[in-house]
Amino acid sequence: MDVDKHAEELASALGVDKQEAKADLESLLQYSVPLEEAKQSVRRKHSDGDGAETDAQPESLPLDEIATGLNNVTVTVRVLTVGTRRIQYQGDEQTIREGRFADETGTISYTAWQDFGFEAGDSLVVGNAGVREWEGEPELNLGASTSVAMADEPVDTEATVGGDSDLIDLSPGDRGRTVEVTVEEVERRTIDGRDGETEILSGVLADDTARLPFTDWDPHDAVETGGSCRIEDVYIREYRGSPSINVSEFSTVTPLSEPVEATDSAPELPLAEAVDSGGLFDVEVVANVLEVRDGSGLIERCPECGRVIQNDQCRSHGAVDGEDDLRIKAILDDGTETVTAIIGAELTEEIYGGGIEAAKEAARDAMDKEVVADTIREKLVGDSYRVRGSLSIDEYGANLTVEAFGPADEDPAAQATAVLAGVRQ
């Protein structure tokens, strides 16, 4: 291409030095900016904004005017976040960059199908970007025909540049985020992945705003129980209705010498609101025990699969030697909604006032296992309790796996201590 010719044309139109126009043009062309767009950028740089030259600028659309159905748009934006992820696309493995752009009018998410080299904080002119719908919102698609050049001036935005986030602010769909957390629980597991057996880590991360489950798909050494770390470039997915943090091969995990303080409280919500949210990893409710259901008290589990069994018969494993256990399935009602609370052995012992041996003795004396559940019914039904746990919703209804359970008028701080004691075991 004859850069000289175009530089001369620009120089005479703008009344500037030809060498200067040529240098500007060449630097833009280095960024693979299409020629016409490069020329427009040079015109913009040398126009005072008070004359006809303004009309020659490419039409940068404000982000709040971008809608699905538009195509090949040009935007002038600030990069808020950049996340990297490997995905399967039409049978191929592909590394993509994704995150959010902002300008004065709003923000928009983007997916870049190649590495344009921009970072959070950069101000860019993005030309010829596609628009598609993603999670009900327009999203910019940056592909082979898209041009990316540095903007002449920093783009103003009220949005926060960079991905640093408190856990409470994370939502499914967030990408390129950075968190500083304490690792409350972590477990190494082997899963059957796309490429055969893969080791992953899963557990619970916390900061002073919330606790969330996480998966580390490429186990990082610094993710260890009790440790505090900064994790850059995580993405958020929905897991049983609650946000879940995903750490990948592209995430950077840096141990922190100062421990990150973990919150000891959960948001308190009416049951209807909690159920409407689709599931919550850590929630506190105040509700009445309406009923203690069958299958509570002294129960037997299959030693193979842990399912509750009756008459030493497991549905999957046939005749088995059942193992004794204690649990409560209670219906909670706060006037807005009902959920089934599932209370494990440890808390059930506390509520019952005795362990498995005591329960078995009571059952022998009465020649009826049901006496254990009856004792629990007498203690719980009709009273109001403050219950904290993990709420999941499935086709059978809403289940609250209980971590802490106490009278509604009990001091919440004592509740918190009980939960943390449970967590640290």
Ligand SMILES: [Zn+2]
């Ligand atoms: Zn079984």
